Amino acid sequence: MIKRLLLGLTILAVNSVNLAHAALELVITDGINSARPIAVVPFQWEGTTKLPHDVSAVIASDLQRSGKFSPIATSKMPQTPYTEAQVNFDAWTEKGVDALLTGSITQNAEGNYVISYQLVDIVRGQLTKGQSKSLGSDGELVLSKDHVLFSKRATIPGPRLREYAHRISDLVYEELTGDRGAFMTRIAYVVVNEKDKYPYQLRVADYDGYNEKLVLRSKQPLMSPAWSPDGEKLAYVSFQNGQAEIFIMNIYSGKREKVTSYPRHNGAPRFSPDGKSLALVLSKTGSLHVYTLDLQSKKLTQVTRGRSNNTEPYWHPDGKSLVFTSDRGGKPQIYRVNLADNSSSRLTWQGRQNLSGQITPDGRFLVMVNQSNSGFNLAKQDLESGAVQILTKTLLDESPSIAPNGGMVIYSSIYNKQNVLSMVSIDGRFKARLPVTNGRVRAPAWSPFL
Numbered sequence: 001m002i003k004r005l006l007l008g009l010t011i012l013a014v015n016s017v018n019l020a021h022a023a024l025e026l027v028i029t030d031g032i033n034s035a036r037p038i039a040v041v042p043f044q045w046e047g048t049t050k051l052p053h054d055v056s057a058v059i060a061s062d063l064q065r066s067g068k069f070s071p072i073a074t075s076k077m078p079q080t081p082y083t084e085a086q087v088n089f090d091a092w093t094e095k096g097v098d099a100l101l102t103g104s105i106t107q108n109a110e111g112n113y114v115i116s117y118q119l120v121d122i123v124r125g126q127l128t129k130g131q132s133k134s135l136g137s138d139g140e141l142v143l144s145k146d147h148v149l150f151s152k153r154a155t156i157p158g159p160r161l162r163e164y165a166h167r168i169s170d171l172v173y174e175e176l177t178g179d180r181g182a183f184m185t186r187i188a189y190v191v192v193n194e195k196d197k198y199p200y201q202l203r204v205a206d207y208d209g210y211n212e213k214l215v216l217r218s219k220q221p222l223m224s225p226a227w228s229p230d231g232e233k234l235a236y237v238s239f240q241n242g243q244a245e246i247f248i249m250n251i252y253s254g255k256r257e258k259v260t261s262y263p264r265h266n267g268a269p270r271f272s273p274d275g276k277s278l279a280l281v282l283s284k285t286g287s288l289h290v291y292t293l294d295l296q297s298k299k300l301t302q303v304t305r306g307r308s309n310n311t312e313p314y315w316h317p318d319g320k321s322l323v324f325t326s327d328r329g330g331k332p333q334i335y336r337v338n339l340a341d342n343s344s345s346r347l348t349w350q351g352r353q354n355l356s357g358q359i360t361p362d363g364r365f366l367v368m369v370n371q372s373n374s375g376f377n378l379a380k381q382d383l384e385s386g387a388v389q390i391l392t393k394t395l396l397d398e399s400p401s402i403a404p405n406g407g408m409v410i411y412s413s414i415y416n417k418q419n420v421l422s423m424v425s426i427d428g429r430f431k432a433r434l435p436v437t438n439g440r441v442r443a444p445a446w447s448p449f450l
Contacts, residue, residue, distance in 0.1 A: 035070035041102035043084040053162040060167035061185045067430025119149040182405040186447040188225040193439030225445045235269035235416035279313035323357040348387045360406040391428040401446040410444045
């Protein structure tokens, strides 16, 4: 069996193989005009060599890709201030900008980069002309800088400069929206290229497609990657031994474990929010049914029963219930089951069928694939009111995966007759595409916060 495994599949630790010529490239397709104007001034670089990454450009791209911000082009900036004291508030107000990020970068004797940066509230600064007074601890009036939303400084090694740019993006996003940013996250996905010696490849990249790395390659299909809550492992389905089996793999060490290999079907693995259990689909009884597997004791518990097919389980954020797809009513629809007593209820009613249900981290919305007269598209259902909103209009949308902050959804779609990854904001206004040049890209999975 070991010989057969080695012939059909190659495992690679995530840090060992870069795919420099196969990286994804996010292309914005809709929603720029409806976003909030913001200024990300090019950071002042005081070194003698070229920076390995353009920090301000990474930040501007992050904020634009969130769908909530529209960074002003550098060519349209009225000035390039590098500190709050240099900001001309009237000039930025005339441009309609209400927040500005600026900073500077130097290099210390050890070769590390020292980044100083500030986020400035232009509206508040314009009203006070950059100066206001407040009572100090001794009761005296003192000058305050309450229009400076934050001012920070950090020392970063060169290889982590781009990563820290994502960190700054997270700080800006949270300060201006009140929600946590998800720019320091990753996506996992399957690339299929029949011309390759190993046609099926499981890859991991930063959320924006950069730093793409090969995790696993196989001569047999790989499917359904799902992240563990700690972001260190992926559960996935492999056909390396002639049938669907479920594995869990540490993406850093390459160590993997086969967790199920029952006759016929083993599929759709999903880690529980606490990482202690796995929801999965088996066909032990003939029909497809949802089970949970305790990863420590290996205890298997059947959740759904009957003659219908039940698949695509997804955990509610509280870990007490699952949503799943079932054809018990005829056409596939999405149901919810309480794990305490196995009682279930139907959630979806609009459209010919609804599949691949996922619940946003705040528990408010159900994101799904909805079939209507226009085809298969992503939709969002308010779980309290039942209202449904169609989010996408691309061709044959499938496999949605929600960002850990609930702001964006990544999914597989068709573009130029090829499977690609696409993104849509949770309100449906912003859309982007991540095309790849060397194969069909499917089954995306957005990582947890890292």
